[in-house]
Amino acid sequence: MIATTTAVPILHLHQEENKPCADLLPVPVLEDYDISPITGFVPHDQPLPRLLQAYFQPWEETMDQLNHLIDSRQLRSKVDQWPVLDVAQLTTLRERQRAYVILSFVAHSYIWGSGLDISQHIPEPLAVPWVAVSDILDIAPVLTYASNDLWNWKLKDPKGPFELENLETLSTMTGTKDEDWFDIVSTAIEIAAGPAFKALIDSIHAVREDNIRTVVENLHLAHVQLDKISKLLPRMFENCDPAVFYWKIRKYLAGSEGTAGLGLFNGLQYNGVGVNKNERRYYMGATAGQSSVFPALDYFFGVTHHELDHNTNTKTAPNALLLKMRGFMPAPHRAFLDHLAQTANLRPFVLSKTATDPESQDVQELIKIYDACVHCIKLFRDNHIQIVTRYILTQAKRGPPEGWEDYRVKIEDQPPVVAKVEEEKPKTTGKVEEEECVGMKGTGGSDLMPFLKGNRDETNAAKIISPVKK
Structure with a gap:
């Protein structure tokens, strides 16, 4: 089943918090799920930069010219003339991933790349192979x-480190350095998580052996990487201008679900697909909520996210949007999260030690480093709220810079667009800005600020010692 919300095992969330997790399943092995202990959920062998078969050159030639074809309004006529290629010619996982990247980029450029003329369909030479390779990968088209x-x-530098300064994107839709930086900061965050996951998997083994010292040592190793992650996101401001992101980049991330306000009125028609050969589909757009990093960290540290019942002001079922986003992750990563949900044992272990021997020096160190790791996750979510405020809320209120009308983002439920702001307004407090953002939607369809604030607050609440006030 492609990109659907499935029942995700959350067994450890319902255990008594003062008992370690039962050893019912073997501990996950990262490599079994296409996860690297060095680069995490991104391929350590690096994505394939190009399909080398001559058969697929119409696709690659279009990617070579993508920015020019978009700017000159020639992309649609180019893609309309593609042959319908058979993805059975793709024989390796990396080839299929490369094909999926190409077809995804070309499709969203085809839909959104001609100013205010939004395409309500994608042509058969694009739709048919896109759906086919997505089916093979078990991910949404x-x-x-x-x-x-x-x-x-x-x-x-192929021989250089897996660090932000040595990373760049293979492709962008706008051709701007801002889009390259926006994407590559996320990639760097993913890579930084790799060694943390190795340490946290080792901590699961140590818990099963009741080895508190080894648990503490692995949490210290994880903390080094989590600290890096919490500091990487603010680097977004270095080379990605908020105006460029909001008015030029953001529209390309939009999907086909809930996008009537952007001009895609009734989903997206995939020509040549389905029984009637013109199937209409609805998918959420690309969003950082589809990253597997933070659901995995939530499982490791026992952070739970729930729906808020506004009638009773109580939290009930697991957060439906987070579960929905899981359907848009690569299939092996979804399977990893399912496995991890049933084997994560760190929080019950820490609570058990806290209850039985709270004065022990080892237990005090365990609590301290556990809370320090959780705090890094909380700080990341703080920074995410700041990013959303500057890159979305502020820009929506200002309106597009002069001459950028073709890049307008027409979201029906955003605050009214006002005239271009010539001078900076006085800075407001983070709390005021957060409140003003209520009602705005993310590219994944979430109510941005309540969703992000809820995730942050639930993370802070997972600390063993009384949570630090925000």
């Missing part, structure tokens, strides 16, 4: 976080 960030990067 839409631009996802996987196609935009996990499988769309390379090392500038």
Whole structure:
């Protein structure tokens, strides 16, 4: 089943918190799920930069000229003339991922890349292979976080480190340095998580052996990487201008679900697909919520996210949007999360030790490093709220810079667009800005600020010692 919300095992969330997790399943092995202990959910062998078979050159030639074809309004006529290629010619996982990246980028450029003329369909030479390769990969035929960030990067120096300064994207839709930086910061965050996951998997083994010292040592190793992650996101401001992101980049991330306000009125028609050969589909757009990093960290540290019942002001079922986003992750990563949900044992272990021997020096160190790791996740979510405020809320209120009308984002439920702001307004407090953002939608369809604030607050609440006030 492609990109559907499935029942995700959350067994450890319902256990008594003062008892370690039962050893019912073997501990996950990262490599079994296409996860690297070095680069995490992005391929350590690097994404394939090009399909070398001559058969697929019509696709690659279009990617070579993508920015020019978009700017000159020639992309649609180019793609309309493609032959309908058979994805059975793709024989390796990386080839299929590369094909998925190409077709996702071309499709979203075809839909959104001609100013205010939004295409309500994609042609058969694009739709048929896109759906076919998506079916093989078990992922939705839409631009996802996987196609935009996990499988769309390379090392500038192939012998250099997997660090932000040595990373760049393979492709962008706007051709701007801002889009390259926006994507590659996310990729760097993914890579930084790799060694943390190795340490946290080792901590599961140590918990099963009741080895508190080894648990503490592995949490210290994880904390180093989580600290890096919390500091990487603010680097977005270095080379991605908020105006460029909001008015030029953001529309390309939109999917076909809930996008009537953007001009895609009734989903997207996939020509040549389905029984009637013109199937209409609805998918959420690419969003960082489709990253597997933070659901995995939530499982490791026992952070739970629930729906808020506004009638009773109580939290009830698991957060439906987070579960829905899981359907847009690569299939092996979804399977990893399912497995991890049933084997994560760190929080019950820490609570058990806290209850039985709270004065022990080892237990005190365990609590301290556990809370420090959770705090890094909380800080990341703080920074995410700041990013959303500057890159979305502020820009929506200002309106497009002069001459950028073709890049307008017409979201029906955003605050009214006002005239271009010539001078900076006085800075407001973060709390005021957050409140003003209520009602705005993310590219994944979430009510941005309540969703992000809820995730942050639930993370802070997972600390063992009384949570630090925001």
